[in-house]
Amino acid sequence: MAAKTLTIDGKSITAEEGATVLQVAEEAGIKIPTLCHLEGIYDVGACRLCLVEVVGVPKLLPACATKVAEGMEINTDSERLRKYRRMTLELLFAERNHVCAVCVSNGHCELQTMAYSLGMDHVRYEYLFPKWGVDTTQRLFGMDHNRCILCTRCVRVCWHIEGAGTKNVSGRGTKSHIITDLNMPWGESVSCTQCGKCVQACPTGALFHKGSTAGEMERDRGKLEFLVTAREKHQWVVAV
């Protein structure tokens, strides 16, 4: 595989062909904020939080879904990027109903952590206050659409790792939402194997173990990575 040379934030880097900007940046110790990206599954560029500037390209590109190319000059941090990231985050909050103080993920939520770290202290957009329900028909897990950011991690782990294909996205725009099978209560799904991988993958409090109370949902993402590595590389690596 041919090697590519490029610069990220002025640092020159050699990368393998086919690698994404996000992967390369991470290896070089440069942190790019992400939400829909999850180690172990393919990227879809859904959240737009990882946007970076590439010199010569007028639009911003998602680092997780952009492959490296020879001579690329990438900036991961600028006034413009910070502005866009904050905007994206604020829109995520305005789109659904997030009440962190009583949320099962309070204190362990990637969205919340991101909001803190990007200095989001208020939301400039009008909240939509949509009426979304909670699906607690499943015996073990619950889904609260009010807290979903449509990152589709759950859909991807369900199709790609578990191979059940239970979770899907339905609807457009603000009506988009995660569905189970052909839009039925989760408890009635015939394809769901109750493996709980979607629950492990979810970055927010949208998917949870039933009966969890405020701040009780902590996830172990390592499990998903472990499974993928075991299957694809036939290596059973246990992180300690």
Add this chain to the structure above:
Amino acid sequence: MSKRIVIDPVTRIEGHAKISIYVDDAGHVSDAEFHVVEFRGFEKFCEGRPFAEMPAITPRICGICPVSHLLASAKAGDAIMAVNIPPTADKLRRLMNLGQMVQSHALSFFHLSAPDFLLGWDTPQPQRNVFGIIASNKDLARAGIRLRQFGQEVIEILGGRKVHPSWAVPGGVRSPLSVEGRERIRLWLPEAYATTEAALNLWKKTMETHQREIQIFGNFPSLFMGLVAEDGTWEHHGGKLRFTDSSGSIIADQVDPQKYHEVIGESVQNSSYLKSPYYLPLGFPAGIYRVGPLARLNVCQRMGVPKADAELKTFKMMGRGAVTSSFLYHYARLIEILASLEYIERSMDDPEILGDYLRADAGINSLRGVGASEAPRGTLFHDYTVDRNGLLEKVNLIVATGQNNLAMNQTVAQIARHYINGSQQIPEPLLNRVEHGIRCYDPCLSCSTHAVGQMPMRVQLIGAGGKVLDELTRG
């Protein structure tokens, strides 16, 4: 001409209050009303949410007694799961409730009420506060603050945070008591006892000089309600409901809180956002009852701990049958602090208190669950109806201040009657006394105003002879 005199706002009550005193042509007080003008639609807000979230949501109803809502909510959850929680969890919840009793009663007595009877009614407003006490009685003020801190410390040792701990959950509690935590509580007890005893001595002197207040600050017959143990001992978290009348006779006993709606009716009044509960068999408003420290001491036979039992004897002698003066809420509060300390002390030596089996697990086994617990201000009910998946369909909360609302109205009217006599003005001393009359109940305003669907509002124009000339009603 009928004149409506409005005192607004009553200071030093957390939240807002509005009082109307109605006088007739001759200037005699005909009636009084204590309006609650806040609005928080918690009951609606909760609908559709999983019931397990409630112990985190409901403490936010009211910053004044979050612990009480937390515990009642967790208990309602237990009832929906139809589980018996592990014994240690029950003991720890009780310990937290006792801590809450101490801190809340200490706040009420030392900060909010003592300024009135220590500094006198006619001390000008600027000095009639806790700073006034500090200036006049440094040691007592400091000890009072420390006693409150002790109660808060108990809560914090268990729940981790002073305010809004989401520590109790349906099925039990989330974390145990550590040995270190227990020792911290134990070490503080002697000082807490000393302060409580000093306060009791002071209170006894106050009673000698305040006979008039005992007579007119809400001294009237009514029913009393509270939780009691099976043998009639004082309860604060378990037990069943008992009603007594002003002669001290038991009129209903061992009513399972799950069936509170068989003995308690709720009247919705247009003039207030509060629901006024009443004893159902007697109807409204004849079924008026009081809750809280005075009521709990009236309905129980004994405190179950020696020091408080000795005080209870003295207390019981202050009434023929029941003790009917709301001014004696203060005394009851001190006795409850004492009892709480004794129960806390007792639990320190219970080997089960340090246990780590804390949480029972179950699904939805009952579609309705009621959690009742004695909040410092009185019996608190959380009544949840869920669907088969545990999502809330209906939430009904009955809070202490709502239950005492009618008694507060009567108290205000009684005091006003003694001070407004033919006059068309309210002198400053009356204001102070009316304020205090309400403060006897230690109301927690922000939490007594949950919505009944919509915000009811009524604007009345009252003319000569109390005739309503114009009226606007909404909701």
